[in-house]
Amino acid sequence: MAVQGRKEIEISQREHRPVSLIYMDSKGAISQRVVQVTDVTDEGIQAYCFLRKKPRTFRPDQILAASLQARRPIAR
Structure with a gap:
């Protein structure tokens, strides 16, 4: 995966943390x-x-950028 914010996206998936994405x-x-x-x-x-x-x-x-956010549950 060649993407800006790869580390943040991997952490988001692994730790179930939200991430803010800026994309085009x-x-x-x-x-x-x-x-x-x-x-x-x-x-x-x-x-x-x-x-x-x-x-x-x-x-x-x-994806132009990604940054981890504070933990919060998925609201479905």
């Missing part, structure tokens, strides 16, 4: 989401998005 979508729009990583695959980073309140897939090549 396919149209070039930049946004920020707080997510909890559930899986990392060749297709992307599977995560629960707290903004959308549902699972999302993030492409590693579109």
Whole structure:
């Protein structure tokens, strides 16, 4: 996985901690989401998005930055 914030994403998955992602979508729009990583695959980073309140897939090549957040449970 060649991605900015790789270490933070791995910690998020391993320790069940949310991570803030800054990414650029396919149209070039930049946004920020707080997510909890559930899986990392060749297709992307599977995560629960707290903004959308549902699972999302993030492409590693579109992640510009990642930073760990304080622990909080997944609200489903």
